[in-house]
Amino acid sequence: MFHLRRHWGTLVASASRRPPWVEVCASFATDPRQYDGTFYEFRTYIIQPAKMNEFLENINKHIHLRTAHSELVGCWRQEFGGVMNKVFHIWKYDNFAHRAKVWEALAKDKEWQEKFISKSLPLIVQQKNEITYLVPWCKIVKPPKEGVYELATFQMKPGGPALWGEHFQKAVNTHIQVGYSKLIGVFHTEYGTLNRVHVLWWTETADSRAAGRHRSHEDARVVAAGELGDWVLVQHELLWVQNMLSQKVCVALN
Secondary structure, eight states, X not given: OOEEEEETTEEEEEOSSOOTHHHHHHTTSOGGGXXXXXXXXXXXXXXXXXXXXXXXXXXXXXXXXXXXXXXXXXXXXXXXXXXXXXXXXXXXXXXXXXXXHHHHHHHHXXXXXXXXXXXXXXXXXXXXXXXXXXXXXXXXXXXXXXXXXXXXXXXXXXXXXXXXXXXXXXXXXXXXXXOSSEXXXXXXEEESSSSEEEEEEEESOHHHHHHHHHHHTTOHHHHHGGGGGGTEEEEEXXXXXXXXXXXXXXXXXX
């Protein structure tokens, strides 16, 4: 008897007596990181168009009350791509017990509830969240200075990294080598739409990003890595800026 568990889109078996195919699956495991409970919550807020400035001002004024409870990785306002008037946060938690403890404390934090929640909720049209993990070959890095952030989201074919993981890593590394933008982190979704991978990039300006993209299309290395397209169902690009939010709030990446 052995047990199956989900592991970055694949099923991995564990037992005292492993069947032969388990060794094959193990090659796609996430190494020691599979035992790390750290995850990242993506929270997206759609704000009433006429209330965006008010919402951002409220964040700047009171976000310190929220970050006293858990770590804010980053906070951005959307500039281009899809539904407008979005504010996007990434929060880091040690594990699910840690998140539960944080949210219990927030519910009891009268100052947070009165100064931020009660004033912000009427401004919000919709809230969304996803629970994500970093891929095993990536660590979050801090950008060198202020800039713009691109969130590239890939809806992959079912099957997990056993089918497309190597191609995905190769494609990301190829774009890193081109050098027009800096990789901040690669995340895969655990709760939310499955088989989804988010790649967060930093670029100095939107124009430098556009110039870099045009240059990359002519780069032989990028063309050679195009086989990833065989595994992608949908790709979506969002450009986030932080110029309406304080540097302290928006670039707390570490």
